[in-house]
Amino acid sequence: MHPPINNHTKTKGFVFSLEATIALILFVLMLVALPTHNTSSLKELLILQQENDLLRVWSAKQSSTQEMLSDIKLLFGENGELWINETQLNKAKVAKNSISSEGIILDDSLKENKIRIIVKYD
Amino acid sequence: MNITNEFSKHSKSWNEQRPCLCDSRKCNAFTWTYFTIINSRGIIFSLDAGISFTITLVMTLLFATVLAQNAFSTETEIKNFELEEKAMLIVDSLVKNYDENNTLLGACILDIDKKRIKTNETSILNLNNAKPIPFGEIYVESITLKTNYLQKTFQIETRMSTQCINVKRFALIDGEKRVIEVKTCTPQ
Numbered sequence: 547m548h549p550p551i552n553n554h555t556k557t558k559g560f561v562f563s564l565e566a567t568i569a570l571i572l573f574v575l576m577l578v579a580l581p582t583h584n585t586s587s588l589k590e591l592l593i594l595q596q597e598n599d600l601l602r603v604w605s606a607k608q609s610s611t612q613e614m615l616s617d618i619k620l621l622f623g624e625n626g627e628l629w630i631n632e633t634q635l636n637k638a639k640v641a642k643n644s645i646s647s648e649g650i651i652l653d654d655s656l657k658e659n660k661i662r663i664i665v666k667y668d
Numbered sequence: 669m670n671i672t673n674e675f676s677k678h679s680k681s682w683n684e685q686r687p688c689l690c691d692s693r694k695c696n697a698f699t700w701t702y703f704t705i706i707n708s709r710g711i712i713f714s715l716d717a718g719i720s721f722t723i724t725l726v727m728t729l730l731f732a733t734v735l736a737q738n739a740f741s742t743e744t745e746i747k748n749f750e751l752e753e754k755a756m757l758i759v760d761s762l763v764k765n766y767d768e769n770n771t772l773l774g775a776c777i778l779d780i781d782k783k784r785i786k787t788n789e790t791s792i793l794n795l796n797n798a799k800p801i802p803f804g805e806i807y808v809e810s811i812t813l814k815t816n817y818l819q820k821t822f823q824i825e826t827r828m829s830t831q832c833i834n835v836k837r838f839a840l841i842d843g844e845k846r847v848i849e850v851k852t853c854t855p856q
Contacts, residue, residue, distance in 0.1 A: 599838035
């Protein structure tokens with residue numbers, strides 16, 4: 547004759563399972579919160595320097611709009627955007643981040659031109 | 669040997685609850701019950717402890733792996749960052765400064781009348797005078813001038829390298845607009 551199964555055991559077992567469940571939840575939470583490695587670079591500074599180079603060169607040597615667009619394409623590819631006097635002359639590829647530089651360049655007739663270069667990057 | 673009496677030595681409460689009867693059938697039944705309870709509890713407890721132990725073990729392994737990877741990538745990143753930083757410093761100096769001894773440190777045109785340096789303006793002659801110079805653990809391999817149609821390279825130094833980085837800047841070379849690309853490397 548076998549003794550009856552103790553139901554109390556099941557209750558205790560459930561308590562232990564709850565503990566294990568909490569441990570599992572904590573484990574998943576810790577997995578989510580694992581430290582991720584962020585890479586640091588000087589990309590932003592370089593883009594800013596390149597934009598400054600363009601403005602500096604255009605101020606030293608008069609350039610037409612087409613030349614400016616060509617220079618931007620040479621340096622930034624399809625990521626550069628040119629605005630002259632608040633008019634957008636080309637459209638860059640869509641990206642997460644952008645860096646903008648602005649300068650005023652005088653043309654031959656000493657007319658002020660507000661030049662803005664926007665570079666988009668991921 | 670009376671098993672129940674042996675248990676009673678260790679478990680007073682058990683003895684109080686279930687007094688031992690010397691009837692072998694009942695003793696066997698008590699023994700069976702006792703072991704069943706122990707086993708049931710033991711199994712559940714062991715399962716729980718097993719899960720916790722496995723989780724702890726996996727977590728320790730995971731964190732150790734992540735830490736090791738982080739340490740390795742940080743080391744690589746520091747080297748890359750150092751190379752990038754120095755390369756940018758060298759190129760910035762090249763297009764913004766003037767150095768009569770070694771134009772690699774400054775190749776800009778000097779305007780003697782105005783007593784100033786024309787930044788972002790240089791010449792082929794100046795770039796030709798660039799000589800190799802030690803910058804700690806890095807060296808400048810070449811300077812390349814680029815337009816949409818042509819490309820001209822000035823070889824500065826040739827060594828076996830492990831890693832190289834190209835930094836582009838924009839300047840006027842003898843009055844013509846060019847991209848200056850400087851290749852900086854770490855030697856093997």
